[in-house]
Amino acid sequence: MSLFPNYHRAPVTFISAKNATWVDDHNQTYSDLSSGIGVYNVGANNPEVLTALTDQAANIWHVPNLYQNPLQETVAQKLGGDTYTTYFANSGAEANEAAIKLARLATGKSTIISFSNSFHGRTYAAMAATGQDSIHAGLPMLAGFKYATFNDINSLQALINDDVAAIMLELIQGEGGVIPAEPEFVAALVKLAHDNNILIIVDEVQTGIGRTGKKFAFENYDFEPDIFTSAKGLANGVPVGAMLAKNKLAPALAYGTHGSTFGGNPLSMAAASATLTVLEGLLPELEAKITLFWQKLSEFNTLASVTSVHGLGMMAGITLNIPVNRVVSDLLSEHIIVLSAGNNTLRLLPPLTISTEQLLKSLDQIKYYLS
Template sequence: MEAVFPTYARWELEIVKAEGTKVYDQNGKEYLDFIAGIAVCNLGHRPQVVQKALEEQLNKVWHVSNLFQSSLQVEVAKLLTDNSVGDLVFFCNSGAEANEAAIKVARKHTQKSKIITFKQSFHGRTFATMSATGQEKIHTGFGPLLEEFVYLPYNDENELEKAMGDDVAAIMVEVIQGEGGVHPGEYIFLQKCEQLCKKYGALFIVDEVQTGIGRTGKAFAYEHAEISPDVITVAKGLGSGFPVGAMIGKKFLGETFSAGVHGSTFGGNPLAMAAAKATITEIFNSKFLQDVQEKGDYFLDQLTNGLKNIGNVRAIRGKGLLLGIEWSEGATEIITELRTHGLLVLTAGPNVIRLLPPLIVTKEEIDIAVNLIKDVLLKKAAAIK
């Protein structure tokens, strides 16, 4: 990797083959993948329905630009709006770009600049989305950030009420803070965000980049809280590993994001739309989503029961198939140890083990993962004593 900027702390591991919930390294070793490309491969690796759609599109057209009509964009947009409270969709290439669009539409629509986000949030690494992110480690070294972002404590209604006013353009919130430690938003808190946005004429933006596209057992995680965001951002799970993102907005924002206001060269290109259409047609199925909910509940129960006697486990939290185990110390060694046993997981902050299996994971595979996690944590707990 000597010719590549060292922006990632890479593992000494290369994945050369993948299918379903399994991946294989350069030495042929098999791993059960509970990272799924960081909540990207929701249908598992190389789902045949998506691969077939991409192969068919490869033989038609790859790219022509957004100067032309696109029936595929219309079909994918309709799938997204039919399964959300939104009416219109802007297509881009990533979660950061989707959040960048959300920030722009909020400021332009309201003609205000202040945006409230939350401590330990993560919204991306462009200058605007980095500025929206409530983590100092993401900001360090880049000089002055984009102005007028206010970071409040997550799940704190009192602080939110004190900070809101007529000068606020938007509240931007994750339903579950993924990168920030797998912290679910309390439903009453999320509902308060919506209420205050309506009261003060601000936009309510929900960042569903990690939680959307079935991850929590609903098409979008905000549905659990019975809220109605003005803007929803998605990416990760939208294309089964093909780069694609989207900002979904309500109809009244159509005049704000008019011709020439915003754009993306590759956004909504035919290959991305083929992947997205095949992916969400599978996932936005009530039986599929019900199955995800049941497996998520099962996973949480198995972890809770299996780890209840390990004192160094501080908390187990999350929703659906986005779960986190808070450990008493740094979790990096645990991640490494699990990897040697053939289970891939990752961190969320310094001391949280984040679990993101493909949505097609079986209960048998969940049992394998829970037993491996239990064995490793017991060993680590004994060493700490």
């Protein structure tokens, strides 16, 4: 055995991809409604990102964080403007680890409140912040984490005390079943946090970089978090993570408190910068596609196999009363790439750049299968 058995891999090998079409080693094409688990937000093999990568690769691939890296400054400005200070990592889990550390350093408090069915990563603190017993199974968890019920402000209120450093949440729980936060819940959460001098951490690893129709999901809820994280779609397939915090919190992550060998390397920064430029031009045109997406998805509510349809932007969950893993496997056999999520949910994360024709055709195929 050459690889650990920690993944269930489908019996297909992909060798190339362009936008929302993937090609296997038998030259068969597939329609991608997964974005590689929310990574190819601006489409696989995006030409602008490819050019940025190849141009950078011709010069220098790696510069440690012992030296200046102007590309980091460029991407940080595109991400957080003048309001936020940025730290670069290699993944969403690492970005969330940095967010947890910063919240504790900045406040001098220990407790992080997150939510049931949340997912923040599989490194140790991120795993402890994840509110799923299945993720914790067989392992001792780090202290200092409590879990409220998502969309239940009374449950959150009951956990508030003087040792709470931060409330950490996804505004749409992706792995937990594509469940959006209710606007009234978020408004009450923000007030509760502000009234009690508690930081708000928003995990934008899956919901960011245009996935909900805005650059970040919190823009849909009309507030600014104290800290937020990004990864997945940030460099459109090149590994990168980012933790952003309000400028006043920046001194808490002082010299020697945190670091990364590869975080923010020139290749990832070139790809991220190009991705964010593409996204800036894409966002104004996205609303019409999102409208069509949800108009088509509304038809799924009439299907006997469908319990509910929910989500936001180009992020949808279809909860089923038939086994979702079988559906994912069968649809792959029909050359449509989809995902599963918690609570027997079919998860759709199509590239934001998918053509309207390909999107609607793929949804019709899924609807036909579920009928």
